[in-house]
Every structure is written in C-alpha cells, then in structure tokens.
Amino acid sequence: MPSSSDRRATPPGGRLSDAALAALPAEIAVPGYERRTVTPGIVHLGVGAFQRAHQAVYVDDCLAAGETGWGIVGASLRSSGTRDALAPQDGLYTLAVRSGGGERLRIVGSILSLLVAPENPSALLDALSDPRTRIVTLTVTEKAYLRAADGSLDAAHSDIAHDLANPDAPRTVHGFLVEALARRRASGTQPFTVLTCDNLPANGATVRRLMIEFAGLRDADLARHVKQDVAFPSTMVDRIVPATTDADRARVAQSLGVEDAWPVMTEPFCQWVVEDNFPMGRPAWEKVGATMVDDVGPYEDMKLRLLNGAHSAIAYLGLLAGHETVDRAFGDPAIRRFVDGLWSEAIPSLPGDAGLDTRRYTTELAERFSNPALAHRTAQIANDGSQKLPQRIVNSALAALEAGRPADHLALAFAAWIAACEARGRSLPDRHFTDPLDEALGAAATRTLAPDAAVRAVFDLTGFAAASPHRDALMRSVASHLSSLRAGGPAAAFCTLQQAGTTE
Known part of the structure; x- marks a missing residue:
C-alpha cells in the first residue's frame, strides 16, 4: 500500500478501488496496512451505513495497528444493495466525518468481501462455519430478531417456520447462527462469539435467550450447547449516521477524484462500550477508543x-411541526425546552451508583443534535417506532410512575408517535416513515377513534407495559397528550405541559 507521499497529484477518475488508492489526493486518509495480507476473523450480519461508520472503523484501526487476522466478511440478510455498491470497489468506501468546521474524508478497508444471504445462503453458512471466524457481529435492527409482544421468539413467524424446516437454507439471523453453530460443533470447531450491536435492552442477554429458544425448537441438545458454550457479550454503540444522499455522493466524488457508490456520512463523536467476554479472542479495541467493561447495562x-x-421524541414532534432534520427540530425553542424536560424525567431512572456523568452526556447530546452538517432526517429516525419505543420511552415512563415522579414529557413523546403515524397520508406523505405494525395499526384505524380508545388499541397491539400496574396511568397520560396533538399539534401539547407546570 503506497504512502500518501507516493500518491500522484492527479487522480485517474473512474471508481474507488484498491488500484485507485495510490492516486487519491494526499489529504484523504487511506488504509494504513497492506489489505492483501489481511485474513477474515469476523463475519458481520447486516452491513449497513451504521456498521460501516462504527464497528468497521474500529476494526480498520486495529488492522492498521498490525492485527491483520480480523478482517470482516460482510453479509446482507435481505437486499443486494450494499454488495452491488461495494464489491466493484474491493469493499472500500469513504467515511465522511462532518461537523460545523467542515468535512474529513477517510477510506475504510476492513470489509474484505460481501455476501447476500438470499442469493447464496450456503456461502454465508460456510463463512460462519470457517474456523477463522471467531466473532460474529450484528446490526440487523430490532425488528429482525422476530420477537413476540412479550419479548419471546415469535415461533409462529413464517420465516422461523421456514428455517426450522430448511436448516441448510435459512432466512433469519436465528437460522444462520444456530445452523452454523451446529456445524461447528459437529466438526469440533469452537463456537464463535455473538456480538450484537443493535439497540435491544440487555442486547447480549436478549439475543442469547432468543437463540436458545430457536435452537430448542430444533433440538434440546443443541439448545444446551448454545446456552452453555456460546458467549453473547452485550454492547452499547453510539454514533449518528444519517442517510447518504446523491448530493453527498457527488461531493465525495469531487473530493476523491473517483466515484464512490456508497460513502457514509457521520459525526465526529463515536462510542463503543463492550462487555469483555470473548473466549476465542478479539481485536484490541480498547487501544483504538472502545471501552471494555464488565457491565454494559448502565451505559446502555x-x-x-x-x-x-x-x-x-425530536423525530415525531419535528415531523408534526414541519421540521425535516434533527438540527432544525432541535433548534425550535419549544422542542429544545421539551427535550430538557424529557431528560429531567428520564435521568432519575438511571442507576445512581454507576458513575454516569449525565450532565456531561446531555451537554454533548445537545451539541450533536445541533450539528447542521449531518442533515439527519426526522423521517429516518421515525421508522420502526413500535420496536424502539419500549426501551427508549416506555421503560423510563414506567420507572418514573413507579417512583411517584411525573412522566408527562415521556408520555407526550409516545403520543407524538401515534399522532405522527395518524398524520401519514394527511399532513405527512403516505409511508413517510414505516413500522412493522403498520398493517395492524391501519386495520385498527386509530385516527377514527377517540384518544383514549386509540391509545388502548395501540397498547393492545404492541403489548406495551402489558404486565405493569402503571399501564392504565400511562395510557391516560398518553391519551391526554394525543388529544392536545390532534387539536393543535405540538404547540398545543407544549402549552398543556406549561399550564400543568411541568416545564422549566
């Protein structure tokens, strides 16, 4: 790999690739290692923008430090888009770190190859079964874990039934992981470590439980193997990664002098907290900025x-108020005050003995939310609310009610989700954002129901707070805020909060 001093002044044009690296402008950071010497050690399921802006960058740093046995084999479980974009580029892509002070570009080389599971499930099973694969990382989003309303595996899901009947040609993350673990066991190969980077509560323990449940549907002995012999460390990931636009691609290509079909936009801030439990070893992530801990829970x-x-909350209220991006929504003084109120209700639900610096953290968040260079779309964040709100909003609200504290801002955030769902096809474009429960929510026609009936229908559909003694109190609060939102939008809802004396 030529150094920056060896690069020619004038790029040749064409497509980003290994061959094009030497001609990139000197200010573009390139992989600091010989890519041809890197061997795979990690399979990543769910290659998307977040993984390429986060975990792949940490691995890239470790490769540059000489740990060349940890290259990534990326796999998409659904579409071929990422493979089609990056395979002609030898897996290379541009990381664009954007802030108010400008943009820094870096070429990331840690992804060695890309697979598309529906096209060739055998190839992915082979990669997972390869003895060199010691870690399997996941960013497949919450909905891909196929959980029922009570959090257990949705054993009735058609894809689960398919995987149980066709273990050699799975469709789900459960099917691929459990079949690969079964093959490794049969060949005497030690099981890989499963490291989920998705926003699930206690994500390692949650995925472990789901995998044990799935394995148990195949074979009790296989389930015992997963339970006893496979490590599922928890992790907390944090980096804002807005969707890449055509304007981003054009700007990056102008800077590189070559085309990059899928660069990734992100912010300067990056955090990764990982439970240190890797029986087959791991990269020295702590040397490149990760925090290795015994308990991820408080950080998560x-x-x-x-x-x-x-x-x-910013996404749903921003959509209802007509703000297309997070920085514009957060710049709305009323929404800014609301977020402060939401934080004041949520912070007391965090463990007080874990050494968390919530004041510093929220100060950093305010700066990040205000970053105009990211242009993070509120509609992007709004997707999949039924899967995200339990751990983001509902748990905080229930903890506040349990302690006898107010939860009005948290309840309003929940009501804003319902109101934003109802606004699609009316004040918002149809399918402006989507949710796995859209069909069921549409069948319930909540917008035609009175607020209390609409909220109850949503709670029944989602299973939110099903076992909590505070479910009715939370539903009443959400219904009250939904009534205000329907009557006059966020302005009316904020006015109600002020009249109740709950804002600062």
Missing part, C-alpha cells in the same frame, strides 16, 4: 433513554 440505559429517547 443512559444511551437508550437519553440519546435514543430524545431522538425519537
């Missing part, structure tokens, strides 16, 4: 309830 709760909870 802080991120879910303060960052993700605020993000969801």
